[in-house]
Amino acid sequence: MHRDPVFDLIGIGFGPSNLALAVRLAEEAGVHNLAHCFIERQAEFGWHRGMLLDDCRMQISFLKDLVTLRDPKSRFTFINYLFERGRLADFVNLKSFYPTRVEFHDYLSWVASSFDDRVNYGQTVIGIEAVKGGDNASGVEALRVFSRDAEGHEWQRVTRALSVGVGGGAQIPEAFAALGSHNIVHSSQYLTSIDRVAGPANGQRKRIAVIGAGQSAAEVFADLTRRYPHVDASLVIRSSALKPADDSPFVNEIFNPAFTDIVFAQPRDGRRSLIERFRDTNYAVVDRPLIEQIYEMLYLQNVSSEPRHRLLANTAIETAARTASGQIELTLRDRLNGRARSEQFDALVLATGYRRDTHLDLLNDLAPHLGDAPEQGNVERDYRLTTPENFKPRIYLQGCCEDSHGLSDTLLSVLALRSDEIVASLASQSSLERSGNRTAETRDDTAKAGSMAFAL
Numbered sequence: 001m002h003r004d005p006v007f008d009l010i011g012i013g014f015g016p017s018n019l020a021l022a023v024r025l026a027e028e029a030g031v032h033n034l035a036h037c038f039i040e041r042q043a044e045f046g047w048h049r050g051m052l053l054d055d056c057r058m059q060i061s062f063l064k065d066l067v068t069l070r071d072p073k074s075r076f077t078f079i080n081y082l083f084e085r086g087r088l089a090d091f092v093n094l095k096s097f098y099p100t101r102v103e104f105h106d107y108l109s110w111v112a113s114s115f116d117d118r119v120n121y122g123q124t125v126i127g128i129e130a131v132k133g134g135d136n137a138s139g140v141e142a143l144r145v146f147s148r149d150a151e152g153h154e155w156q157r158v159t160r161a162l163s164v165g166v167g168g169g170a171q172i173p174e175a176f177a178a179l180g181s182h183n184i185v186h187s188s189q190y191l192t193s194i195d196r197v198a199g200p201a202n203g204q205r206k207r208i209a210v211i212g213a214g215q216s217a218a219e220v221f222a223d224l225t226r227r228y229p230h231v232d233a234s235l236v237i238r239s240s241a242l243k244p245a246d247d248s249p250f251v252n253e254i255f256n257p258a259f260t261d262i263v264f265a266q267p268r269d270g271r272r273s274l275i276e277r278f279r280d281t282n283y284a285v286v287d288r289p290l291i292e293q294i295y296e297m298l299y300l301q302n303v304s305s306e307p308r309h310r311l312l313a314n315t316a317i318e319t320a321a322r323t324a325s326g327q328i329e330l331t332l333r334d335r336l337n338g339r340a341r342s343e344q345f346d347a348l349v350l351a352t353g354y355r356r357d358t359h360l361d362l363l364n365d366l367a368p369h370l371g372d373a374p375e376q377g378n379v380e381r382d383y384r385l386t387t388p389e390n391f392k393p394r395i396y397l398q399g400c401c402e403d404s405h406g407l408s409d410t411l412l413s414v415l416a417l418r419s420d421e422i423v424a425s426l427a428s429q430s431s432l433e434r435s436g437n438r439t440a441e442t443r444d445d446t447a448k449a450g451s452m453a454f455a456l
């Protein structure tokens with residue numbers, strides 16, 4: 001009888017979260033026998049490519065790279081990357097902890113290139129099915145992961161554990177979802193779509209509205225004003241002003257890996273209130289230098305010419321509709337005087353944030369076996385989804401545990417330590433350690449990630 005080889009761990013998505021896990025698994029610590037691979041939708045490694053604007057900087061120190069906080073001597077540190085690229089001395093002269101995102105992307109790609117034989121690029125995971133059997137006839141023994149490549153071929157792999165690191169999905173407010181995607185772009189697709197949307201000048205001005213009050217909204221607005229001389233940009237925000245992100249040192253301690261224990265130890269209400277109290281470190285806030293840059297740009301255009309670009313503060317969008325000519329008409333209400341007016345735009349950029357529930361779609365077919373765990377957000381301290389006793393596979397969730405593990409969960413701050421915690425949890429499973437030895441016998445033929453899968 002044909003039996004599928006079984007992985008000890010499959011990582012879904014190969015962004016920074018699972019990349020940090022790959023680094024940790026590559027270290028010698030008694031876990032290097034785990035048969036594992038990753039499945040990534042993009043054709044090659046990419047970190048928020050749609051927002052890889054030339055002049056944008058990291059919002060955390062480079063010392064919070066994939067590994068330094070756990071092991072500063074690792075070969076995968078940002079400092080070693082600089083050294084190997086021949087830029088370490090020059091970087092020191094910059095006197096900055098905050099490289100550009102373009103450089104950090106290059107660092108992440110440099111790390112990722114060490115794991116090319118582990119990653120199945122260009123495949124999207126489309127479903128996960130329970131595998132019953134073994135000694136656990138009434139329960140679930142393993143998981144079958146289905147993915148589809150760009151040519152439409154389906155693949156399946158069986159695993160005893162999953163690390164779900166699929167990041168966020170574009171958050172599209174209801175008012176805009178109904179309008180379809182023509183000339184409406186989410187910020188995550190900004191660089192790949194804006195040329196098409198802004199179009200060539202053709203002697204005509206274009207009016208583009210950016211919706212949102214966070215870092216991405218401000219970055220897109222500033223970029224539009226520089227990139228296209230024929231575009232008049234409006235930044236529409238509900239609040240009264242662009243507000244700076246609080247990155248002062250005492251507040252910043254909430255992003256220390258140790259703070260995860262403090263959040264997790266709270267009862268549900270306590271966790272929520274901690275997150276609310278520190279929301280202005282991450283949501284609907286903008287780095288102060290960018291606020292100052294935008295303020296100066298708006299001021300200078302008032303000095304020199306007719307104002308083209310606008311910050312529409314205190315502005316609520318009440319309705320959005322398509323006009324007969326394909327433009328987008330917004331009903332805008334001034335939240336101070338209560339007056340409403342209509343304005344038409346040629347295009348919108350929605351910098352309206354990210355949903356953190358896309359893992360639920362992936363786990364949907366497992367729902368009958370999971371009880372109410374996913375909906376309840378029941379996640380253990382080691383990021384493992386709480387499952388019934390007869391459900392043997394372990395499902396680790398990365399980047400969607402903000403409610404239980406705190407604000408750093410969606411960011412880079414805890415990656416070095418979180419990957420360590422997940423690997424420790426995997427290693428603590430004696431059954432996995434045993435199976436690690438068993439699968440190691442077939443690992444040589446199967447280490448190439450593609451060769452272990454079976455096309456349907």
Ligand SMILES: Cc1cc2nc3c(=O)[nH]c(=O)nc-3n(C[C@H](O)[C@H](O)[C@H](O)COP(=O)(O)OP(=O)(O)OC[C@H]3O[C@@H](n4cnc5c(N)ncnc54)[C@H](O)[C@@H]3O)c2cc1C
Pocket residue numbers: 012013014015016017018039040041042046047048051057058059060123124125126165166167168216398399410411412413
């Ligand atoms: C523009 C921008 C700038 C940011 N800057 C910072 C910063 O400076 N500092 C910071 O701490 N955080 C920053 N963040 C937060 C960001 O969430 C983290 O930096 C980081 O990307 C989280 O890594 P991740 O692997 O969890 O998610 P992601 O980086 O989103 O990676 C998820 C991966 O999963 C893949 N994927 C999704 N679904 C599937 C599927 N079904 N099958 C296969 N693959 C799939 C995606 O293609 C993607 O590669 C930024 C976010 C954005 C949007």
